[in-house]
Amino acid sequence: MRQRNSSKDLEMHVHGYMLLRRYYRQVGLLLISVLVIAIFMITSPQVFLSSRIYFTFMSTVPFVGIMALGLTLVLVSGEIDM
Structure with missing residues (x-):
């Protein structure tokens, strides 16, 4: 026990x-x-404390993120071998 x-x-x-x-x-x-x-x-x-860099970041990153999510789904499902 x-x-x-x-x-x-x-x-x-x-x-x-x-x-x-x-x-x-x-x-x-x-x-x-x-x-x-x-x-x-x-x-x-002068660069990193201004709001301009963050607005630019938020306007450009979503496109790359959406493409990365799509590619991730293809790779996880095994449709493309690397």
Whole structure:
């Protein structure tokens, strides 16, 4: 009886560790992104603190994003081999 509980505890511990590791990886990427944007804003505030760059970004990126989604669906379905 004791062996079964320790096996289940170990499995829960490993699962919890994997979730924590995934969480740290995602938070790390977010922090690095924020750090890079902050560095750009500090080094070139006339560009990155103006609203013009963000409006330009929002008007050009959706087209590429929509094309990327379409290509992703084709690749995931296996229609194109790379």
